[in-house]
Amino acid sequence: MKKLLIATTLSIALFAGNINLKVDNSNIKRIAPNQNGVVLSFSPIVKKVIPSVVNISTEKVVETRIPDSFRRFFEDPFFRRFFGPFGEIPKPQKRKEFALGSGVILSKDGYIVTNYHVVSGATKIIVKTIDGKKYTAKLIGSDPKTDLAVIKIDAKNLKPITITDSSKVEVGDLVLAIGNPFGLRESVTAGIVSAVNRTSIGLNDYENFIQTDAAINPGNSGGALVDMKGRLIGINSAIISRSGGNNGIGFAIPSNMVKFVVKSLIEKGKVVRGYLGVMISNIDSSKAKLYGIDHGVLVNSVEPKSAAAEAGIKPGDIIVAIDGEEVKDAGELRNKIAFKGAGSVVTLKIYRDGKYITIKAKLKPLKTKKETIKNIELLKGVTLLEEKNRVIVENVPSNSYAAVRGLRKGDIILRIKTIKTGKWVEVHSIDDVKNLLKDLNFGDALVEIKRNNSTLIIQL
Numbered sequence: 001m002k003k004l005l006i007a008t009t010l011s012i013a014l015f016a017g018n019i020n021l022k023v024d025n026s027n028i029k030r031i032a033p034n035q036n037g038v039v040l041s042f043s044p045i046v047k048k049v050i051p052s053v054v055n056i057s058t059e060k061v062v063e064t065r066i067p068d069s070f071r072r073f074f075e076d077p078f079f080r081r082f083f084g085p086f087g088e089i090p091k092p093q094k095r096k097e098f099a100l101g102s103g104v105i106l107s108k109d110g111y112i113v114t115n116y117h118v119v120s121g122a123t124k125i126i127v128k129t130i131d132g133k134k135y136t137a138k139l140i141g142s143d144p145k146t147d148l149a150v151i152k153i154d155a156k157n158l159k160p161i162t163i164t165d166s167s168k169v170e171v172g173d174l175v176l177a178i179g180n181p182f183g184l185r186e187s188v189t190a191g192i193v194s195a196v197n198r199t200s201i202g203l204n205d206y207e208n209f210i211q212t213d214a215a216i217n218p219g220n221s222g223g224a225l226v227d228m229k230g231r232l233i234g235i236n237s238a239i240i241s242r243s244g245g246n247n248g249i250g251f252a253i254p255s256n257m258v259k260f261v262v263k264s265l266i267e268k269g270k271v272v273r274g275y276l277g278v279m280i281s282n283i284d285s286s287k288a289k290l291y292g293i294d295h296g297v298l299v300n301s302v303e304p305k306s307a308a309a310e311a312g313i314k315p316g317d318i319i320v321a322i323d324g325e326e327v328k329d330a331g332e333l334r335n336k337i338a339f340k341g342a343g344s345v346v347t348l349k350i351y352r353d354g355k356y357i358t359i360k361a362k363l364k365p366l367k368t369k370k371e372t373i374k375n376i377e378l379l380k381g382v383t384l385l386e387e388k389n390r391v392i393v394e395n396v397p398s399n400s401y402a403a404v405r406g407l408r409k410g411d412i413i414l415r416i417k418t419i420k421t422g423k424w425v426e427v428h429s430i431d432d433v434k435n436l437l438k439d440l441n442f443g444d445a446l447v448e449i450k451r452n453n454s455t456l457i458i459q460l
Contacts, residue, residue, distance in 0.1 A: 023259070024164050024231050042176060046188050048230040051130045052161035053223055055180045056101040056114055056137075056151075058122035102179035102223035103127065103151065104232060105160050106262065110135075113262055114222030115237055117144045119149050127153050130186065141265030145205035147237055148259060150265045161224060164231035168252035169193055169210060177214040177236055177250070179223025189215035198251065199331035202447075203238050208335050210234045216250035225252040234258070253313040260339045273338035274346075274363035275388075277306020278313060280330045293351050296320035297333045303389075311361035313350070320356070321349035337363065353367040370394060371430050378402065378437050378445060378460040384413075389428045401442065406458045412450040419444045 073386045101118030112127065119125055125137040135153035139235075142149035169363045173193045180187065191214030198209040212225060216236050225234040234252030266269040280299040281287075288294040296318040318329055323346055327333045340346055342365035350357050367387040372395075373379040382402050383395040393411040415424045416436045426432055437445055437460070445460045 023287060024162050024229070025168070026372060032150055041056055042188070042190060045176060045226065045228065045230045046178070049161065049176070049178055049224060049226050050186050051159040052105045053178050053186070054103045054105060054112060055128040055185055056118055056222060057126045057128070058099045058101070059124040060099070060121050063069060079302035081303060095402050100180060100219050101221045102219065102236070104222070104224045104235065105158050107160050108156065108158050110155045110158060111140070111266065112137070112151050113235060113258060114149055115153060115235065116144050116147045116149045116397065118222045125151055127151070129155070129158070141269050143261050143271045145271070146261050148206050148235070148253065148258060148261045150218045150262055162231045163255050163259065164227065164229070164233060164303065166210065166233050166256045169196055169227070169233050170194060174228050175212055175214055175233065176226050177212065177216050177220060177223060178226065179220035179236060189214070194249070197324055197332060199329070204250070206257070206258055206335055206338060207331070208254055209237070210254050212252060220397050237277040257339060260341070272342045273366045274340045274342050275307065276337050276361060277303035280333060282329050283318065288404060291318060292354065293318055295328070297327055297330050298349060307361045307364045311359050313348070313359060313361065314352070318350070318351040319348055320351055323347050325387060338366070342366070369430060373434070376434060376437050378442065379433070382407065384430050384433060386430045391430055391433055402460065407449070408451065410451065414450055414455070415448040417446045424448070
């Protein structure tokens with residue numbers, strides 16, 4: 001069975017002073033293998049890029065403790081009567097975990113971009129630059145939905161990487177992946193762009209990956225994927241592998257997405273995405289016959305008081321372009337809307353009743369609610385995220401009862417059936433979950449969840 005493995009190498013550089021991410025949009029001259037001028041060595045490119053890629057090591061303190069569901073055993077007077085001191089609750093044990101990754105320098109004064117999973121939960125972040133100097137880094141902000149984070153070190157005169165427009169990248173382009181696989185510093189691998197605009201991989205909430213066959217291994221996460229001018233086109237993030245090693249299928253977060261997230265994290269400390277307020281789906285062959293159009297994205301429903309509702313978008317509309325750019329599928333439209341940002345006005349080309357019309361919509365912020373459950377035993381310690389009328393599992397402590405029962409980070413809670421209700425009830429909010437699961441004993445609830453592209457039921 002294929003495993004999605006997170007690599008550990010990534011980092012991007014911001015330019016000192018203002019927070020503008022300068023972009024080099026000059027064209028790459030694409031040369032066929034049988035023409036003059038073919039590249040025989042990548043050395044000049046590597047020498048240019050290597051100083052902009054750093055090694056990141058992290059330290060995390062993990063507490064191992066007995067799950068709350070078993071604590072009652074030790075606290076029960078019946079067992080304490082017979083076992084005495086042997087029935088005492090074991091004290092939590094702390095241990096340190098260490099991890100390695102990569103990062104990319106974005107500015108002369110020390111801003112660095114890397115993967116969220118490289119620095120998540122770290123109590124200490126150490127950055128080592130090409131000249132061997134070590135710095136303790138500060139976390140500026142992180143965005144789990146794109147698996148990106150920005151850190152900063154107290155340094156001057158660093159060499160920031162040059163960034164280019166990732167939308168200009170084409171399948172077949174030569175690329176280099178640079179990072180620290182398995183802790184081996186300044187490693188370089190070459191390959192081509194195998195695909196662009198990869199969505200629905202199941203790694204992040206927002207995906208638009210560049211796929212490459214350049215070898216990416218554990219430790220490469222947060223590292224740079226560059227073109228033949230040494231310009232950043234993506235941050236190496238993950239691989240698909242059967243063995244844990246490189247199988248020629250690696251994914252990088254495109255530089256255009258990186259620029260938006262980095263700028264938001266530095267300026268605001270968080271990412272405020274744009275939200276249209278529609279439920280959408282792709283146009284398949286059956287819908288094409290019904291609607292008389294074979295491209296675009298179908299609007300299934302419109303949320304009341306949303307940007308879409310206020311702009312006059314209706315169920316049955318088909319969105320074919322945004323700001324003059326053609327929309328190919330639902331994932332692409334979702335990304336484009338999100339990364340326009342809240343407050344932006346977008347121009348949508350819509351196919352309605354056999355005619356094309358133009359509608360302008362002012363995007364609103366995507367509202368979310370997050371809560372760590374404390375008073376419900378079945379989900380104690382679990383963090384839930386409420387977004388767009390759905391509930392997503394944001395975090396599950398490894399020693400919690402819910403983790404033992406099989407609940408995982410990223411699960412979407414669809415329905416719950418309990419001994420009290422006797423029937424399945426749809427879930428649309430954190431309050432729905434809390435009301436359904438409160439005052440229940442262990443084993444009294446069934447929870448239907450969506451995980452990646454599968455639906456399964458677990459018993460809590």
